[in-house]
Amino acid sequence: MIRDLVLRHVEDELASGRLRVGDRLPGERTLGSQLGISRASVREGIRVLEAMGVIRTAVGSGPDAGAVVVADTAAGITSALRLHLASSALPVADVVGTRLLLETWAVREAARRRDEPPLEAAQALLDAMDGTEAVEEFLRLDAEFHVTLSRAAGNAVIAAIMTSLRGAIHGYVLAAAPGDWAPMARRLRRQHRNVLAAVRVGDGDRAARLVARHIEGFYRATSA
Amino acid sequence: MIRDLVLRHVEDELASGRLRVGDRLPGERTLGSQLGISRASVREGIRVLEAMGVIRTAVGSGPDAGAVVVADTAAGITSALRLHLASSALPVADVVGTRLLLETWAVREAARRRDEPPLEAAQALLDAMDGTEAVEEFLRLDAEFHVTLSRAAGNAVIAAIMTSLRGAIHGYVLAAAPGDWAPMARRLRRQHRNVLAAVRVGDGDRAARLVARHIEGFYRATSA
Numbered sequence: 001m002i003r004d005l006v007l008r009h010v011e012d013e014l015a016s017g018r019l020r021v022g023d024r025l026p027g028e029r030t031l032g033s034q035l036g037i038s039r040a041s042v043r044e045g046i047r048v049l050e051a052m053g054v055i056r057t058a059v060g061s062g063p064d065a066g067a068v069v070v071a072d073t074a075a076g077i078t079s080a081l082r083l084h085l086a087s088s089a090l091p092v093a094d095v096v097g098t099r100l101l102l103e104t105w106a107v108r109e110a111a112r113r114r115d116e117p118p119l120e121a122a123q124a125l126l127d128a129m130d131g132t133e134a135v136e137e138f139l140r141l142d143a144e145f146h147v148t149l150s151r152a153a154g155n156a157v158i159a160a161i162m163t164s165l166r167g168a169i170h171g172y173v174l175a176a177a178p179g180d181w182a183p184m185a186r187r188l189r190r191q192h193r194n195v196l197a198a199v200r201v202g203d204g205d206r207a208a209r210l211v212a213r214h215i216e217g218f219y220r221a222t223s224a
Numbered sequence: 225m226i227r228d229l230v231l232r233h234v235e236d237e238l239a240s241g242r243l244r245v246g247d248r249l250p251g252e253r254t255l256g257s258q259l260g261i262s263r264a265s266v267r268e269g270i271r272v273l274e275a276m277g278v279i280r281t282a283v284g285s286g287p288d289a290g291a292v293v294v295a296d297t298a299a300g301i302t303s304a305l306r307l308h309l310a311s312s313a314l315p316v317a318d319v320v321g322t323r324l325l326l327e328t329w330a331v332r333e334a335a336r337r338r339d340e341p342p343l344e345a346a347q348a349l350l351d352a353m354d355g356t357e358a359v360e361e362f363l364r365l366d367a368e369f370h371v372t373l374s375r376a377a378g379n380a381v382i383a384a385i386m387t388s389l390r391g392a393i394h395g396y397v398l399a400a401a402p403g404d405w406a407p408m409a410r411r412l413r414r415q416h417r418n419v420l421a422a423v424r425v426g427d428g429d430r431a432a433r434l435v436a437r438h439i440e441g442f443y444r445a446t447s448a
Contacts, residue, residue, distance in 0.1 A: 003271060007303070014310035021311055040264065047227055047268040048275040052304040054311065071313030076304025079231065080276040080297075084384075086238035087245055087278065089295030094381040101382070105325050157318040158325070160308070161385060 005035050006045025010054065014069070025055060025067040052076035073156065077164035085168055095169055096219050102162055103146065103215060104208040107195060109153035111204035118152035119200055126192050135177050138185060143170060145192060149199070149211075176222035184221065191217070229259050230269025234278065238293070249279060249291040276300035297380065301388035309392055319393055320443050326386055327370065327439060328432040331419060333377035335428035342376035343424055350416050359401050362409060367394060369416060373423070373435075400446035408445065415441075 009031075013019035025031065028042045035042070046067055049055045053075025055067040084090045110119070125145040132138050143166040150162040178184055191214040198207035233255075237243035249255065252266045259266070270291055273279045277299025279291040308314045334343070349369040356362050367390040374386040402408055415438040422431035 007275075007307070011307055011310045014307065014312075019311075021313065040267075043264075044268055044271040048272050048303075049307070051231075051272040051275065052300075052307055054304075054307045069311065071308060071311055073304075073308045073313050076276075076307075077301050079272075080278075080300025080304070081381075083231070083235055083238065083273070083276055083278045083300075084295060084297045086235045087243075087293065087295060088238075089245065089297050090380050090384065094379045097379045098381040098385070101325070101329050155318045155321045156314050157305075157322040157389075160314065161322070165381075 002037055002041050003044050003048075005037055006031065006042055007048060009035060010045075010049060014054075019069060021069050021071045023069050025069070027066060051079055073160040074163035074167065077160060078167035081164050081168035082171075085172070092169070092172060095165055096215065099162075099165060099215050100212055102158055102165075103150065103211050106150040106153040106155075106158065106162070107199055107207035107211050108204035109155070110149055111199045111202050111207050113152065113154055114200070114202055115152050115154065118148055119196070122148045122152065122196055126189070126196065129189060129192070133182070133185070135181050136174060138181075138188075139170070139173055139177065142188065142192075143167075143173075149195070152199070173222070178222070188214075188218070226261055226265050227268050227272075229261055230255065230266055231272060233259055234269075234273060238278075243293060245293050245295045247293050249293070251290060275303055297384040298387035298391065301384060302391035305388050305392035306395075309396070316393070316396060319389055320439065323386075323389060323439055324436055326382055326389075327374065327435050330374040330377040330382065330386070331423055331431035331435050332428035333379075334373055335423045335426050335431050337376065337378055338424070338426055339376050339378065342372055343420070346372045346376065346420055350413070350420065353413060353416070357406070357409070359405050360398060362405075362412075363394070363397055363401065366412065366416075367391075367397075373419070376423070397446070402446070412438075412442070 010019065010025070019025075025046070026034070028039045028046070032039045032042045046055065046057065050057055050067070053072030054069065056070045056072075057067045081090065085092065085095070122145055125141050125148060129138055129141045129145070132141070147159065147163050147166055151159045153159070191210065195207055195210045195214060198204075198210055234243065234249070243249075249270070250258070252263045252270070256263045256266045270279065270281065274281055274291070277296030278293065280294045280296075281291045305314065309316065309319070346369055349365050349372060353362055353365045353369070356365070371383065371387050371390055375383045377383070415434065419431055419434045419438060422428075422434055
């Protein structure tokens, strides 16, 4: 279909290396005449690419205007997952099962690698969580902590899926947070510290067991 | 941003249950005036929703014209993954690692459940593969076989991710297929039958070991 021409063109340019992350796409008029389609069709294609996290567009007409290739690998997956969760085509229970699989693998792998920079970033997030009682801020840092741990496992595809899953369920998690937040926050803080400590000493089995209990416990507590 | 209004609106309608799979979206003009944005902006939002697999649009002006809510849960993830693979933001090696994790889990789980309908569908795909020597047709059935096994594990999120991964790497796999296809086809047929047999007798450990060897072997053979 006409509207897929822009996607296919950009994919070919990326695959051939003629277009790289950081490069600028040609303007709408140029692209339209290259592909033989209207500017409106080009713009629709650009919007889709933007929603997929492949380009970012800036407004205005200065040197920063136009569409730049980026690598926001999780953006498209997040939006698609969130919409399908909303339509109930994907049940929350299956998201929990997926998190269990990916995160137990990730902490095992992170414990094996013991790659210091992401583990220090994870530690800093826990310290920041000690300093906040605001539920939404806490849950944002919490999601970031889990994503950072999955990055410490060194697989970009799994990290992108984890980032997307967390992004997609953020609204659900926030809505499910109990009114009396302080006891839950205390428990989550303790569990996070124990998971990270097990990863840092290289005990992958223990880290996997703790992170599974942590994920299952949260969903049990919030779906009662 | 203006262009996100359509996505957010549709997500809210889905989450509230006012809009369900199979329902029709209001027309562009109606949506535009509801949201206070132009028809062109509505159309851009519709294109993004379509790329995410949330709606399907039909051309024409009959009773089937317009946008219908669907649940193509893998569509958006596939496109996003394919584009990020093309830009090398996601390395193929990490796709292989992700397949290993998801598929060893899936065959274990499928062996535990022994849910007959998907396993019979998987068997039928193997029979169809016996009847073709055409590489592209074989690989299409091959991908479908792996996706069907992952469906037999009963987690819709993991099945959607697997479907997306296979869709995203189809071009890569096809390009990597050896010129002398017959010996490779024989080996893949034998491996598939062994994996499925292990699942059907409920031997999850054996199925996991075989599927891992199968995936690793294919990538080793094609990346030489």
